[in-house]
Amino acid sequence: EAGVTQFPSHSVIEKGQTVTLRCDPISGHDNLYWYRRVMGKEIKFLLHFVKESKQDESGMPNNRFLAERTGGTYSTLKVQPAELEDSGVYFCASSSGVNTEAFFGQGTRLTVV
Amino acid sequence: GESVGLHLPTLSVQEGDNSIINCAYSNSASDYFIWYKQESGKGPQFIIDIRSNMDKRQGQRVTVLLNKTVKHLSLQIAATQPGDSAVYFCAETGSGGYNKLIFGAGTRLAVHP
Secondary structure, three states, X not given: OOOOEEEOOEEEEOOOOOEEEEEEOOXXXXXEXXXXXXXXXXXXXXXXXXXXXXXXXXXXXXXXXXXXXXXXXOEEEEEOOOOHHHOEEEEEEEEOOOOOOOEXXXXXXXXXX | OOOEEEOOOEEEEEOOOOEEEEEEXXXXXXXXXXXXXXXXXXXXXXXXXXXXXXXXXXXXXXXXEEEOOOOEEEEEEOOOOHHHOEEEEEEEOOOOOOOOOEEOOOEEXXXXX
């Protein structure tokens, strides 16, 4: 069975541009989470989907970040416009239940120059 | 605010020795404490968790100890192997649910032959 997959693995964009990250959760997992680790800091929660609904988006840093999960399958995280401080590794995770183990993807390393 | 931190940023051990990775947490309301392992180029991988009403839990070669009096968490790895080399993160659930995690900064474990 495939694990959580994220695309792209790396992205380098210029400040002011738009980038869209994609996450494909494990098939059948209703719960999908986005986290990120910016340089030198801890991994921080961004938001949580249950199927297509945003359960908790309290970790989203500002309105330049937009997460979607149309149809309740894969999810996208768009950053528009990107700023230098958005550089970091963005992780997606999924779980079958709210209180069950979450499986993480390999992450997308975003570099804004 | 809530925070989880690590006492040692790096730990070097000889193959076959036991490893102990420590972590301090601040939120007494956390229901679960979880250890993750992250190898290079991969996302965090669940190792073991412990519920707040326990003080010890054992897995395969790993033991997690929870001391709620001093808000301290540790991961013990027995007979450390080269494949154990990775960054280890402790995480707590805070008040937001099992997968809305608060991560520590991470400890790098280097195993030498």
